[in-house]
Amino acid sequence: MRFRFNALAIALVMVSSMLLAACGGAAAPAAEPTAAAEPAAEATAAPAEEPAAEAPAATDAVTIRYGLWDGNQQPAYEACAAEFTKTNPNIIVKVEQAGWGDYWTSVQTGMVGGTAPDVFTNHLAKYPEFASKEQLVDIQPFVERDGVDLAQYLPGLGDLWGREGKRYGLPKDWDTVAVVFNKDMLDKAGVTVEELNNADWNAKDGGSFGQIIKKLTIDEAGVNALDAGFDKTKVVQYGFVGGGSGGAYGQTQWSHWAVSNGFKFNDGLYATKYFYDDPKLAETIQWYADLNLVEGVSPTLADVRSLGATALFTAGKAAMTTDGSWMIGSYVNDAKFVTGFARLPKGPEGRKSMFNGLADSIWVGSKHQEESWQWMKFAASPACANIVGSYGVVFPAIQSGVDAALKAYGDRKVDVSAFTAQATEANGTFLFPVTDFASEIGPIMDATMDSIMLGEEPAADALKAANDEVNALFQ
C-alpha cells in the first residue's frame, strides 16, 4: 500500500503552495491553458500509481481521451474507435462517459487542472463560452489542409460550429422534435395517426390539433373535453403533456409552436439581440400555459416538474407529448403500450422544429492535437456515421448514416419518419439560437417561463420584462 505519508514532503508542498498562494497573488489560480497540459501529461506518465490501462508509453501509440455524456451512444463510438485504430494503429481512442451534469463539471475542472479529455462531445448551449475563453482548437486550418467536405453534412449543421472564420467542431449528429403519441389512447378515442399527421395548429384556439387534445382528455366519468359536461378538476387522462416551461429555448417544449407562429429568437448565429417580447411568442406561450390553466387538458407545471413529462406519458397519464429524436429509444423501450411518432402540426407558418446537433471539439490543452484531429475527422466521416447509424440511437449528420439509422429503427419496427421528414422538409427547421451569454440568459428565462406556466403573470408582461433583462446583457 502506498498511501503512507511522508510528512516532510507534505510540509514542503505546504510551504510551496503557501508561497504560491501568497506571492502568486491573484494570478495563482488562473491557468494558462498550454502550460496546463504539461503537468497533466506528466501525471499520466507517472509509472507507479497509474492503472495499467494507460501505459502505452512503451510503444509509439498515442492515447486520445474522448469524452461523451450519452451512455447509449457509447457502444457505437467504441465500435467507431476500434475501426479507427485499424487504419491508425498508432492512435488508441479511450472513451470516457459521464452523465450530463457530471460530464460538464468534469470537463470544466479538467480544463482548469490540465486534465480535460483531448476530444470531447460539445453542445451548442456550451461551446460559445468555451470558444470565447480560448479553450477550443480552431480546426479550420485542419479542415482546409485535409479538404474536409462540409457539404457532406445535412444543410446548416456545419454552420453552427463556426464563428468569424474559425471552426470549433465537425457535426456528428442532429435532432428534431416530433409529436409522441400513445397509440392505444388514440385508437380508443377514434383518432387516426393520419388525422394527427395532418393536424393544423394556431395560437388562438389550437386548431385541429387543439381539438384532438380535447378529444383525448377524459375525466372520471369518461367524458372528454369537447363535451360540455367535462369536469376539468377530475381528469384521469390528459390529451397532452408539455415538457415543462422550457427555459430560454423551449427546445422540445414551445419553440416549435412559437416559430410556426412566426416567432424568431433573434437574427441568427451570434446575434446580439433577442426578440422574446414578440407578441407572437407571448400568444404562443399563453396558449401553451392555458392548456393547463384554463382548459385543464394538460397537467400542471408542478405535475411535470418532478419526474417530467416523459414519466407521465410512460405512466399512461397523457396521450401525447412533444419530444426530441434522442428520446426515441426511451419511449419505445419504457412504455407498456404502443408508442408512435407523428409530424408536428402545421402552424400559420408551416411545420417548424428546432434543428440541433452535437459535434466534437478538441481541447487546446491536448498534447496530441494532430492525433485528436485525426480521430475527430473520422468520427464525423461517413465511415463512422454509418456505424453509429446502424446502432439506431441517434441520427448521424451524414445522409448515408441517416439511412443506416432508419434501417436500424425499421428492423425494430419503429417508424421515425416524423423526425427525418421534418429535417429534410424545405424550411422545416430553424437552428438552435447560438449566442453569447447563454449561461446568463438561462436563469432569467427559467424563472420567467415558470411564473407564466404557474399563472402568476400573463405571458405578454413577463416576457417583455425578461426580454429587457436579456438584451441588457449585450449592452
Add this chain to the structure above:
Amino acid sequence: MTTMKKTKAGIPTQKIIAWVAISIIILVTLFPVWWVVRTGFSSKQEIYVDTFNLLPVGPTMNNFKRVLGMFTSEEAVAQGGTASGMDFWMGLKNSLVISTTTILGQTFFSAMAAYAFARLKFRFRDQLFFLYLTAMMIPGVVTLVPNYILMARELQWMNTYRGIIAPSFLMTPFAVFFLRQFFLSINHELEEAAKLDGASIPLIFLQVILPLSVPALSTLAILQFLGNWNDYLWPFLIGKDETMRTLTVGLAVFQSQTPQGAPDWGGLMAGTTLSLIPTIIIFLVFGRRAVNAIQFTGFR
C-alpha cells in the same frame, strides 16, 4: 428533583408510549429504503405503471444482473439501460481501501489534536481551534478548484488513492470538533492520578484517554467511514480512470444520460441496494462493538 406520586404502574405506560414512538420512527425510516429495494427488483416497463404497489412490479433480477455486469453492453442498451455498467467488485474494493485508510488516519490524528485542544494548555489554543472550526464554513465550491489544481498540477496525484484520501486523512474539522467535545466531558480524576504516578502526556493519551473514549472514537470512525463511503464529487474528479471508481461514483452511470432523460431507475436502485449491503454490515458489526466497549471499559 421533586418527588412525585408516581405509581409503579405508570412506568409500563411510558414504556408502551416509547415503543409506539420507536415503531413509528422505524416505519417512517424504513419505508423509503424499502422503495429503493422494491424498485431494484422491478422491471423497467412497469416502473411508472403501478406506483401504489408495495411489492416489486414485474419482478425481475435483470437490474441486478446488469449492475453486476452479467450482460454485454448491447444487451443492456436493448433493455433500455445504459451501456456502461458499474464494475461492482472493483468499486467495492476501491471504496473499502479508500474509506478504511482515510478513517484510520483521520480518527487518530484528529484525536491527537482534539486532546491537545481539550486538555493541554498552550498559547493561541482557542484561536487555533476556532480556526479549525472555520474550515467547516468555507463553501466547498470555492476550495474545490484550488484543491483540484493542487492535486492535478502541484502534487500530480490524479488517478491515485492518495489523491482521493489525502484531503481528509490528517484531519477534518468535524472530527477534531467532535472528539474535543467528548474529551471535555471526560472526568479529570483518572488523568490526574496517572499524572501523579509520573505518566507522560503521550502515555496518558494512549493509556487513559483513548481507552476511555472508545465509544466516541468508534462512533466517529463509523460515521466518518460511512460518510466517506458516500463521497461523490471528489472521488469522481480525482479518480477519472475506471479502475479508481468507488461504488458511489460507479452508481452515477445509472443517472440520467441526457439533459432531459429520466434516470435508469431499475439500475440505479439495484446498484444502490447492492452498495448499501456492505455499509449495513459494517455498521452492525462495528456498531455493536462500540456499545459493548462502553461496558467493557467500565465507563459509567
Add this chain to the structure above:
Amino acid sequence: MTTRTGLRSAQRSDFAWAWLFILPSIIGFLVFFAVPSVRGLLMSFTNWDLLRPAKFIGLANYAKLLGDKEFLHALRVTAYYVVLNIPLQTVIALGMAVLLDRFTKSTMIRGILILPWLLPNIIVALLWLWMLDPTLGFINQVIMSLGFERQPFLGSVDQAMPTIAAINIWRHAGYTAILLFAGLQNIPKDVYEAAAIDGADERQMFMGITLPLLRPVLIFVLVTSLIGSFQIFDTIVITTKGGPVDATRVVYWYIYEYAFVRFKMGYAATISVALFLILITITVIQMRYFNADTSDLD
C-alpha cells in the same frame, strides 16, 4: 461548574507536547483547507472566469454584491430553509436518542435509524422526487386514498422548501440521533438511578439531568448541522434546480451557478466570503451563548 484545576505544574511541558499533538492535523489543515481558502479569498478580488488568467479588479465584486438583489433573495431563502430544518431535526433526533438510550440499546434499531444516511445524497433526492411526485408518487396516492387533495410538494412555490427541509430531516435525524446517543453514553448512569429513587419521572430526568449533561455534544450537533444546512445544495440540484420560479435558489446554488455555469469564479468566491462571514458570526454567537467550552459534569 467549570474545572481548570491542577496541571499547573506541568504547563511548560504541555506546550511542547501540545504542538507535537497538533502537528499532523495542522499540516492537513494548512494544505487542504487554509491554502485553498486563501486562494479562494484572493479569487474574490479578481474577475477570474475559471479558464483564462485572472485580472485583479480590487473590490469591484464586493461592490456588486452589496447591490445584488438576487443574493439577498438567496440569503432569505437559505435562512428560511435553516429555520425549517434545524429546530425540528434537532428535536426529533434528541427524542430518538433519548428513546434509544432509555428503552433499548439494540444495535439493530440504531442500524435501521442510520439507514437513510447510508444512502448517497443523490439517491435520497431522486427517491423522494419520485415518492412525492404529484401523480406518480406513493405519498400522494396515500393522501388521496385518505380522501384529501393531492399535493404538488416540490412543484409548488410554497411547498418546495418545506418539502426539501423534510427530506433532509428524514435523511439526517437518525444520524444526528446516533451522535447524541453517543453523547448520552457519557452521562453516568447512577445519576439517573439516584433520581429514580427520588421518584423523578422521565420528563424530569430529561430536563434535570440529560439536557445539561449533554450540552457539549448538543452544541457540537447544533453548530455542525447549522453550518451544514446553510450549505444545502445536493437535494436542490436533483429535485428543484432552484425553482419553481426562484423558490429554492439558495446561496450555495447561487455560488455554484456563478462558478460553473456562468464562469464567474471571482464573483462566486465573493459570495462565498460573504457566506463564510455570516457563518462565523452565527457560530461565535452560538458558542458564546452555550458556553461551549465547559461541561456540567464535574
